[in-house]
Structure formats: C-alpha cells, structure tokens
Amino acid sequence: MTRARRSVSPGAFDAVCFDFFDTLCVIDEGRYFEGQRAVAGMLGLPFDSFFRFWVEAGKAGQIGDFQTERDRFLHVLARLDREISGPLLTRAVALQQEVLLDATALHLDAEETLRALQRAPGYRTGLISNATSSAFLLFLNLRLPQFFHEILFSFQVGAMKPARQIYLLACQRLRVDPSRTLFIGDGGAQELDGARLAGMTAVKIHRQGVLELFRRGESRGWDRELNDLREILPDLGV
Numbered sequence: 001m002t003r004a005r006r007s008v009s010p011g012a013f014d015a016v017c018f019d020f021f022d023t024l025c026v027i028d029e030g031r032y033f034e035g036q037r038a039v040a041g042m043l044g045l046p047f048d049s050f051f052r053f054w055v056e057a058g059k060a061g062q063i064g065d066f067q068t069e070r071d072r073f074l075h076v077l078a079r080l081d082r083e084i085s086g087p088l089l090t091r092a093v094a095l096q097q098e099v100l101l102d103a104t105a106l107h108l109d110a111e112e113t114l115r116a117l118q119r120a121p122g123y124r125t126g127l128i129s130n131a132t133s134s135a136f137l138l139f140l141n142l143r144l145p146q147f148f149h150e151i152l153f154s155f156q157v158g159a160m161k162p163a164r165q166i167y168l169l170a171c172q173r174l175r176v177d178p179s180r181t182l183f184i185g186d187g188g189a190q191e192l193d194g195a196r197l198a199g200m201t202a203v204k205i206h207r208q209g210v211l212e213l214f215r216r217g218e219s220r221g222w223d224r225e226l227n228d229l230r231e232i233l234p235d236l237g238v
C-alpha cells in the first residue's frame with residue numbers, strides 16, 4: 001500500500017462508489033466452469049476453443065462492442081467458423097445467463113453495508129463496473145439497483161476502468177466532487193490507481209477466492225484497506 005493521502009473520516013465524503021465483481025459479489029469457479037462446459041456441449045463445440053474465444057471476446061464486450069450476449073455468441077461462432085440455428089442460439093444464450101446467475105452470490109458483508117449507507121442521510125452511491133451485458137441481469141437478480149443512485153456498466157458507457165473518464169462520469173452523474181468520493185474495489189483492472197488519478201480516495205477490499213481468469217492488472221496504490229466492507233461504516237460515521 002502506498003502512503004495514504006487522505007484520511008477517511010465522517011464529513012469528508014459525499015459519495016461512495018463500488019466495484020461489482022469480487023467486491024460486492026463472488027463467482028463460484030467450479031460452478032462457472034461446469035456451466036460453461038454445458039454451454040459448449042449444447043452447441044456441439046469443443047470446450048477449449050469455445051471458451052478461449054469466449055474469454056477473448058470479453059474485453060470487446062466490456063467496452064460495448066456487443067450490447068447483448070447474443071452478439072457475443074455470434075462473434076465467437078464466427079471465430080470458430082460455425083453456424084447454428086436461431087432457436088439453439090436462443091437456448092445457449094439463456095443457459096449462459098443461467099450459469100452466471102447460478103454461479104454468483106453476494107458477499108455476506110455487501111448487503112449490510114449497502115443498507116447502512118442507504119439509511120445514512122447524505123451519502124450518494126454509485127456502481128462503476130467493467131462488465132459485459134450479462135452483468136446487468138445479474139445485478140438485477142441480486143436486487144442491487146435499489147441501493148445505487150447511479151449505475152455505470154462499462155458496456156453501456158463505452159469506457160472502462162482504469163480510464164479517468166468512467167470515474168469522472170460517475171461523479172458528474174452523482175453531482176459530487178471526486179475529491180469527496182470514495183471508490184471501493186478489490187483492485188482488479190488497476191481500478192484503485194485509476195480512482196486516485198481521477199481524484200477519488202481509493203479503498204481496497206481484500207477478497208479470497210477471486211476468479212483469476214478475468215483479472216487484468218492489479219492496483220498498485222490505495223489509501224485505505226479493508227478485510228470486510230462493514231469496516232468502512234464507522235469511518236463514514238454510519
């Protein structure tokens with residue numbers, strides 16, 4: 001951890017922004033891979049090549065090149081030089097979504113923290129997530145929209161962490177100053193470095209069992225660290 005630039009204390013912040021994957025929710029790796037094997041099997045595709053192209057298409061999906069999972073599938077099928085019928089594709093898209101919903105759960109400390117912030121007067125809350133369109137349904141399924149004033153998924157806004165743009169857009173939408181905004185994340189995609197460059201105070205949540213496959217670039221600096229999200233509440237006077 002690099003030296004804290006700012007203390008986290010009541011009255012110092014107007015808004016708290018959260019990362020989604022591995023901060024608020026966790027993906028069960030075993031279930032996820034089992035499900036992906038089932039999707040490849042349904043399509044009659046060898047798992048290894050299907051999954052390689054699926055993961056490869058993830059970044060394009062996160063920046064918004066695919067607005068639906070169906071489009072991501074069509075891209076992967078084109079890469080594999082395969083065509084499948086419309087009804088089968090529809091079933092595969094549905095199964096893929098089911099796999100993600102089934103494999104993902106909220107972290108135990110997430111809901112309590114979000115509820116406490118919701119009850120606390122004055123704090124604005126935002127979500128800043130590098131995600132493909134499948135994350136949106138997951139977010140709904142986990143009943144998270146109620147806790148956020150603004151929700152920024154990279155595939156919708158066309159910008160990804162750690163680019164300053166996505167943090168500044170969140171602050172603009174929340175009508176808060178970055179210097180009075182906390183960003184809390186597990187640190188993947190150099191999101192904490194990006195938050196600091198945008199002028200926010202960065203808070204790292206230490207998480208076990210993160211899915212390494214989707215991690216690209218660890219954050220190098222942050223201002224405060226937590227082992228449980230609830231630890232931030234007293235600092236915020238909540």
Ligand SMILES: [Mg+2]
Binds near residue numbers: 021023188
């Ligand atoms: Mg994360």
